[in-house]
Amino acid sequence: MSKKQNPDHTGINTRLAHSGNNPRDFFGFVNPPVVHASTVLFPNAATMVSRDQKYTYGTHGTPTTDALNEAMNQLEGSVGTIAVPSGLAAVTVPFLSALRAGDHLLVVDSIYGPTRRFCDDMLAKFGVETTYYDPMIGADIESLMRPNTKLVHTEAPGSNTFEMQDIPAIAEVAHAHGALVSMDNTWATPLYFKPLDHGVDLSIHAATKYPAGHSDVLIGTVSANETAWPALTSTFTMLGICAAPDDAYMTLRGLRTMGVRMTRHQESTLAIARALESMPGVAKVLHPALESFPGHALWKRDFCGSSGIFSIVLDVADPTHHQRKAHAFLDALTIFGLGYSWGGYESLAVHANLSDRTIAMPPKQGPVIRLQIGLEDVEDLMADIERGLAAAKSA
Numbered sequence: 001m002s003k004k005q006n007p008d009h010t011g012i013n014t015r016l017a018h019s020g021n022n023p024r025d026f027f028g029f030v031n032p033p034v035v036h037a038s039t040v041l042f043p044n045a046a047t048m049v050s051r052d053q054k055y056t057y058g059t060h061g062t063p064t065t066d067a068l069n070e071a072m073n074q075l076e077g078s079v080g081t082i083a084v085p086s087g088l089a090a091v092t093v094p095f096l097s098a099l100r101a102g103d104h105l106l107v108v109d110s111i112y113g114p115t116r117r118f119c120d121d122m123l124a125k126f127g128v129e130t131t132y133y134d135p136m137i138g139a140d141i142e143s144l145m146r147p148n149t150k151l152v153h154t155e156a157p158g159s160n161t162f163e164m165q166d167i168p169a170i171a172e173v174a175h176a177h178g179a180l181v182s183m184d185n186t187w188a189t190p191l192y193f194k195p196l197d198h199g200v201d202l203s204i205h206a207a208t209k210y211p212a213g214h215s216d217v218l219i220g221t222v223s224a225n226e227t228a229w230p231a232l233t234s235t236f237t238m239l240g241i242c243a244a245p246d247d248a249y250m251t252l253r254g255l256r257t258m259g260v261r262m263t264r265h266q267e268s269t270l271a272i273a274r275a276l277e278s279m280p281g282v283a284k285v286l287h288p289a290l291e292s293f294p295g296h297a298l299w300k301r302d303f304c305g306s307s308g309i310f311s312i313v314l315d316v317a318d319p320t321h322h323q324r325k326a327h328a329f330l331d332a333l334t335i336f337g338l339g340y341s342w343g344g345y346e347s348l349a350v351h352a353n354l355s356d357r358t359i360a361m362p363p364k365q366g367p368v369i370r371l372q373i374g375l376e377d378v379e380d381l382m383a384d385i386e387r388g389l390a391a392a393k394s395a
């Protein structure tokens with residue numbers, strides 16, 4: 001049998017179909033085994049001490065987690081990837097690997113909410129100080145760097161409001177000051193943005209979203225370059241925070257179809273976002289691939305696609321009516337589910353809570369409704385959104 005082709009130089013869908021495991025390693029079965037394991041046996045006492053064999057204990061990795069991590073390495077261009085039990089853990093583990101008491105951390109203000117809570121509560125408790133910065137800051141992040149700034153955390157587009165960031169400019173400044181750069185890359189997936197190619201050291205995914213893709217798995221991945229990998233892998237091992245075998249398997253399975261799903265998410269979402277730009281009752285559409293969006297030029301320069309989540313701002317000038325109108329919109333929906341998370345095959349809507357913002361303030365025109373566009377038919381989803389807008393208007 002010929003060896004599996006080195007997938008590094010092939011197209012993205014070819015890589016998604018063939019990365020991770022080599023079928024020849026397991027009797028030719030196309031998919032890797034799901035290894036449920038704590039104990040790994042050693043052939044003799046000397047090996048037990050030297051640990052000189054590929055696998056030593058379940059928390060350190062199995063053929064199943066290796067298959068997922070290797071697939072992510074090929075997508076992200078990283079030297080190593082860890083798989084952890086949630087997207088939130090994929091944020092907290094690299095933070096713990098890069099920071100110690102007395103350090104300073106810079107975090108974008110349009111950050112995923114639970115990341116902010118981790119910084120403000122847990123990291124503060126351990127003596128790490130966090131400063132939030134404007135997503136549009138670019139190279140001016142220089143003014144916020146301190147001698148003890150050890151990590152600059154980015155997320156682009158930002159959660160709920162989708163602000164773009166000049167990642168290469170930020171990375172250049174951070175590195176000049178000896179700080180690492182992490183990026184929550186969940187929105188774009190490695191298909192539409194490869195952070196390590198733009199100066200990022202640690203690329204984070206809530207793989208719960210598009211990689212798993214079916215709203216039935218919680219998992220996170222962190223992919224590191226050579227600089228960040230040693231501390232990341234040792235922190236991962238010390239914390240014992242490893243993804244479960246079935247979840248790792250399901251995520252690798254999800255990756256096989258992620259390319260075709262993303263194409264569909266992208267097309268449907270752009271069609272809906274464009275239609276909503278001229279829809280009465282909608283004040284603004286927040287989607288980086290729209291020419292009208294303030295961060296569009298950065299998106300166009302650095303990203304090669306867009307995914308299935310964006311927001312609309314309902315046209316409700318009086319803030320005392322925001323909640324009532326938003327709830328009327330949501331309660332009129334029959335196809336969109338009301339629920340958190342996103343990246344699955346089904347559409348979801350949520351009234352975004354932006355009350356924690358300190359710099360990237362919420363739009364004044366009205367309440368922000370975040371829409372995840374699933375794989376359903378666009379006409380049905382548009383009809384559902386129109387039902388929501390009609391209900392908001394008369395509420």
Ligand SMILES: *Cc1c(COP(=O)(O)O)cnc(C)c1O
Pocket residue numbers: 086087088089091112155159184186187206207208218219220341342
């Ligand atoms: C959902 C999400 C997370 C957390 O993922 P979970 O698996 O739900 O813990 C982290 N970052 C971003 C940007 C997210 O959207």
